Amino acid sequence: MRIDKILVATTNKGKLKEFKKLFGDLGIQILSLDDMPEKIKVEEDRETFLENAVKKAKEYGDFYKIPVIAEDAGLEVEALKNYPGVYSARFYSIDFGGVYQIKESIDRTNIEKLLDLLKDEKNRKARFVSVVVFYIPEDFGLWTEGYCYGKIAEKPEGEKGFGYDPVFIPEGYKKTMAELDLEEKNRISHRGKAVRKLMEKLRYLLS
Amino acid sequence: MRIDKILVATTNKGKLKEFKKLFGDLGIQILSLDDMPEKIKVEEDRETFLENAVKKAKEYGDFYKIPVIAEDAGLEVEALKNYPGVYSARFYSIDFGGVYQIKESIDRTNIEKLLDLLKDEKNRKARFVSVVVFYIPEDFGLWTEGYCYGKIAEKPEGEKGFGYDPVFIPEGYKKTMAELDLEEKNRISHRGKAVRKLMEKLRYLLS
Numbered sequence: 188m189r190i191d192k193i194l195v196a197t198t199n200k201g202k203l204k205e206f207k208k209l210f211g212d213l214g215i216q217i218l219s220l221d222d223m224p225e226k227i228k229v230e231e232d233r234e235t236f237l238e239n240a241v242k243k244a245k246e247y248g249d250f251y252k253i254p255v256i257a258e259d260a261g262l263e264v265e266a267l268k269n270y271p272g273v274y275s276a277r278f279y280s281i282d283f284g285g286v287y288q289i290k291e292s293i294d295r296t297n298i299e300k301l302l303d304l305l306k307d308e309k310n311r312k313a314r315f316v317s318v319v320v321f322y323i324p325e326d327f328g329l330w331t332e333g334y335c336y337g338k339i340a341e342k343p344e345g346e347k348g349f350g351y352d353p354v355f356i357p358e359g360y361k362k363t364m365a366e367l368d369l370e371e372k373n374r375i376s377h378r379g380k381a382v383r384k385l386m387e388k389l390r391y392l393l394s
Numbered sequence: 395m396r397i398d399k400i401l402v403a404t405t406n407k408g409k410l411k412e413f414k415k416l417f418g419d420l421g422i423q424i425l426s427l428d429d430m431p432e433k434i435k436v437e438e439d440r441e442t443f444l445e446n447a448v449k450k451a452k453e454y455g456d457f458y459k460i461p462v463i464a465e466d467a468g469l470e471v472e473a474l475k476n477y478p479g480v481y482s483a484r485f486y487s488i489d490f491g492g493v494y495q496i497k498e499s500i501d502r503t504n505i506e507k508l509l510d511l512l513k514d515e516k517n518r519k520a521r522f523v524s525v526v527v528f529y530i531p532e533d534f535g536l537w538t539e540g541y542c543y544g545k546i547a548e549k550p551e552g553e554k555g556f557g558y559d560p561v562f563i564p565e566g567y568k569k570t571m572a573e574l575d576l577e578e579k580n581r582i583s584h585r586g587k588a589v590r591k592l593m594e595k596l597r598y599l600l601s
Contacts (some may be wrong), residue, residue: 327538391598
């Protein structure tokens, strides 16, 4: 099957740029939600990364009637029963562990809460999870999962990346994800792994 | 990638038999939930066929750590805002349209309620929907969708098949799904279409 356009269901410029680069090879035009004339709102209100990503892909795809890519991702911390999980982006605002007021930025406030909850905790094991979904309306869908295992640092280090990168030390590393160059991060990251696996399978299915 | 076992997440003997036949060609052993030593319960409590099927595949796969196939299917009737939909199997018992007491069988009671709701209704357009999900734990998932368009008959005809088959007249036919031989039904049915599409894609991905 040949397709000529894919909607990447994000307004995040960074993610969009990555997908454009990845799909350029296949000669497929990448659109974002900003390119769509009519807007719809899809809530990410499910209990798992997979269900959020599937829901986004399905609802945008069925509405716009073009192939869609959607992603959901987050951090799971073993000692916190896998929280923040699907609440990673708005961890500061949920009841679990207490509601925090935003100070410097949302990212920094989420990190502050995380480090407070892990104070004096010896088990600092954590993993980043990414689920990427590709969907062709009324035909088929494909999802891949990517994981990056590591531990939570005692304090933030590094200025690159975003989210919890400054407190996440990948396995086999002595520095945080926020201290890695983008190229190195992509090589080991949850999102990098999930996207490469997706691309590999799509090469078969779309050729 | 080669796999040697697949769990079909059903206790329905008919579905299991179909999958065994389909996967025999690929030299893959088919297990059912009855073959699993430890039991878990996965509720089909989501709002869409896709989310129910994805949830089942994901939860069984992650628990048993083997590749899984899961399906969800049902009838959507245009004049009833796509009800019974995900409630197809227990339509008699839900508030929409009023709760019915089971008489002869659940299937017959569901059909009785459906025909009552469509009394004097001119728009009898309906479709069967099937979503089939294949999932390899912590790796990837694939789903396909199959549709069978038709209309709701004025009264039940035929004794084959199950569910709403006796009141569903497929497009281009003058008899109900319950009057078709299994082979003919599989050729045009929502489940047949979804499963064939899935097999076709798995042949690429698992070879």
